[in-house]
Every structure is written in C-alpha cells, then in structure tokens.
Amino acid sequence: MRVINATKFYDYIICPSLYDYKYLHNFKEVLYENTKKTKLGTLIHNIIDADFKNIPILPEHIKDEKINQWFNFYKNNYLPDSNLETHNEYEFNIPIKTNLESVILTGRLDRVIFENNKAVIIDWKSTEKKTKLSRIITDLQMDFYAYALSKLRNIESIEIKIVYLDLKQEVIRNLTFQEIEKIEEKIINMINKTNPSIKSYIPNPIIIDKDIPFCNICDLNTICESFV
Numbered sequence: 001m002r003v004i005n006a007t008k009f010y011d012y013i014i015c016p017s018l019y020d021y022k023y024l025h026n027f028k029e030v031l032y033e034n035t036k037k038t039k040l041g042t043l044i045h046n047i048i049d050a051d052f053k054n055i056p057i058l059p060e061h062i063k064d065e066k067i068n069q070w071f072n073f074y075k076n077n078y079l080p081d082s083n084l085e086t087h088n089e090y091e092f093n094i095p096i097k098t099n100l101e102s103v104i105l106t107g108r109l110d111r112v113i114f115e116n117n118k119a120v121i122i123d124w125k126s127t128e129k130k131t132k133l134s135r136i137i138t139d140l141q142m143d144f145y146a147y148a149l150s151k152l153r154n155i156e157s158i159e160i161k162i163v164y165l166d167l168k169q170e171v172i173r174n175l176t177f178q179e180i181e182k183i184e185e186k187i188i189n190m191i192n193k194t195n196p197s198i199k200s201y202i203p204n205p206i207i208i209d210k211d212i213p214f215c216n217i218c219d220l221n222t223i224c225e226s227f228v
Helices: 006-014 016-024 035-052 065-077 132-152 177-193
Strands: 002-004 085-097 102-115 118-125 157-164 169-176 207-209
Touching: 006 016, 006 132, 006 177, 035 065, 035 085, 035 102, 035 118, 085 132, 102 132, 118 132, 132 157, 132 177, 132 207, 169 177
Parallel strands: 002 102, 118 157
Antiparallel strands: 085 102, 102 118, 157 169
C-alpha cells in the first residue's frame, strides 16, 4: 500500500518528471530550497515544540539572532491557550480508498487547535518571501492537512494560519464544510494522478517567477529530457 504525504503531491505539481525521478527511480537528493534557511526552519520548529512541552529553552539554543527574533515573535503572539485542545507536531496516518487503489495519507501539522466542530491549523514558515513556488506548495500542503483533519474529526470549518516568522505576518484562510468537500475531490484526483500504474510522467515544469521554469533550479536538470 502506498504511503503519501503532501511533499509527494507538490513535487508532482512542480513537475511530473520530478515526481517520477524521486519516487519511482529513487533520485532522492533533489534540492530546491535554501539549505541554510531550511536548517534554521527546522531549528525554530524544534524550539517551539520544546517550549510547548515545557522543556526549558536555554540561551545557547537561541543564540542565532534570527532564531531569537522568531522565538520572541512566537512567544508574544502564539502561546497555546490552556482552555483549548491544542496539539503540537500533530501526526496522522489515514487509510483512503479510491477507485484505483488504497493508500495511507500521512503527515505532521505544526500545530492544530480543536474547538467544538472547528479546527485551526497553524503552520510556521521561515521563508523570507512569499514566492509563487512557495504559495503553490503551501496551498497544496494546507489542502492536504485540511482534508486529513476532516477524516479524523467531525469538523464543519477549518481556519488556516500561515505564520511567516521572518516577516512577522500571518495569512489566514477559512474553509467551510462545502469547501472541504471540494478539496476532497482534489486530493483523490492527485492520488490517482500519482498512481505508479500510469507509468508516464510527461515533463511539465511550473513557472516559478516570470518566465523562469522550475528546471533552472532543479538538481535533475542535467539528466531530465525536458531540460537537456
């Protein structure tokens, strides 16, 4: 049974050939993110999680100036409310059956808050710019998480908060029950599109900025037929 996470979906959206190389031909080392920024992002996630669990945060943990700024912004605005059911690093594994196969959807939300029939998803972002590529990835990632939550709980609405720590800004998106139902169609369609039995992933890279195709920053551009 296939195990699917949001990363696999947005790799397919970025380019079907990227998905093919990474998951069907095991070219795992495809890097298209700033490595230093990624490491800082992982660090701030770990620090927020430690704080949520009441693990002491020592000065050496936040000695990096940017990490210190992000953590202070978090403490001033996003400390959990003890009166609400709140989960940090919330993991899920959900069996889903389509007309083609049965799969497991898996993932981990930075934070989720449940209140009656409403859920709030909070996602920490360490990126400095809300680029076209990051927006595509984030929108699909949040759709994936919203759909997962709708299968886990009896939820009538979902509020999504994308928190850009570097910009000290948040983007809020509200989903009604009807909108969540439409997302379900989108997720099932993506499951079917990435089914290995298709065996044909035509290169179709997205345009990441103006007229620049994703190929320009893809580590596989030296071997991919859409680039060479």
